[in-house]
Amino acid sequence: MQSLLGSVFGFGPKKELHNLEGRVAVITGGSQGIGYAVARGFVEAKAKVILVNRSWDTGSDAIRGIKKDFGVDAQVEWYHCDLGNLKETREVFMGIREREKRLDLLVLDAGINVNRFALDHDGIDCHFGVNWLGHFYVINLLYPLMRRTSKMPGAPAPRIILESSEAHRMAPSTKFDSIEDINNSNLGPMQLYARSKLAMILGVKYGLLERVIKPNGDNIYAIAVHPGTVNTAMQQQWKEAYPGLIGKVLTNVSLAVSRSPEQGSYSALYAATSPEIEQKGWNGVYLTDPGQLGKESSQASDPQLGAALWHLSEKLVKEKVGEDAFEDWNA
Structure with a gap:
């Protein structure tokens, strides 16, 4: 519905895109949905775009679609990676860091929508x-390259840019x-999803900004955005999260009020360009639409909760990858 109203009457967010010639962008989840729309926008603006996602089938399709619409010379690449496998994540993104001479834009869009509790490859929700x-x-893993780029x-x-959500307001009380x-199987599908989106806002505001960017005087911006309810394949996960009639109803309602993937990309495109x-x-902020600051929930405004998230995140990565897993944030 939002997609139709936007195209007919001009309602909803507006697309804002600026010249990106000579710049390099990495997009997780970039071969489908919002991430693909962001990728198309970046290519249209003349950037080199690197797509990363876990679906083998969609990567080549995305590249073909982009080159068909923007020409065979469009600079776009694709790599496979399951972000639920931290060792594979290290291998893939260290490879990107070693191959690329610069990195201007990092859009983190890959994700799991509302769905039932399950463990990833590393045994984590x-x-x-x-x-x-x-x-x-x-x-x-990519921060050293971005820091080097900032000094050029x-x-x-x-x-x-992290794709968060207004759904962060529905996160259960967490520590x-x-x-x-984290691995509380008693939480419902929406609670699990909302908690992960809460983590994104906390990670931007009290992690990256307060623990890395400010202390090091880095000229790097970190922003969380809300894309709106978007008509993508992820909306079908409602049926898995709530089997039966409820799941079907939630899927249909979600699709009825949703934006198109292109409209859903506008917040990220604005934040990036x-x-x-x-x-x-606007560093460390949360945007609900292009140019519109969001008002975070009380949990998303808790610096102590942000610190706890940061420490737990570092601890879990080291447990799964090794004590030498991290690049020095301050190097």
């Missing part, structure tokens, strides 16, 4: 493991203090 923890590790003469400040807290971000000093 898959919502938390994929939506937050895998992306947390990706940021760490004339280079705009690199930006890190982020142990794997037992708009000069207003730097002009207004």
Whole structure:
């Protein structure tokens, strides 16, 4: 419905895209849905785009679609990676870091929608493991390259964009203090999803900004965005989360009020390319639409909860990958 109203009457968010010639972008989940729409926007703006996701089938289709619409010379690549497998994540993204000379934009879009409790490859709740923890590790692995890019003469400040959600308001009371807290199988599908989106906002605000960017004086921006309810294949996960009639009803209602994937990409495109971000000093913020600051929930505004999330995230990655898993945030 939002998609139809937007195209006919101009309702909803507006697309804002600025020239990205010579810049390099990495997008997780970039071969489908919102991530694919972001990728198309970046290619349209002349960036080199690297797509990363776990579906073997969609990667080549995405590249074909982009080259068909933007020409065979469009700079787009694809790599396979399951963000629920931290060792594979390390291998893939260290490879990207070693191959690329710069990284200007990192859009973290891959994710699991509302679904039942399940463990990822590393034995961690898959919502938390994929939506937050895998992306947390990706940021760490690529951060040295982004820091180096930020010091290049004339280079705009690199930006890190995480696709969060207004659903973070529905997160259960959590402590982020142990794997037992994370792997609570009594939580419902929406609670699991909402908690992972809460982690994204906390990670941007009290992790990246307060623990890395500010202490090091880095000219790098980290922003969480809300894309809106978007008509993608992920909406079908409602049927898995709530089998039977309820799941079908929730899927149909969600699709009826949803935006198109292109409309869902507008918040990320704005956060990644708009000069207003730097002009207004919007670092560590949460945007609900292009140019619109969101008001986070009380849990998302808790610095102690943010610190607990950061410490637990580092602990879990080291347990799964090894004590030498991390790049020094301060190097």
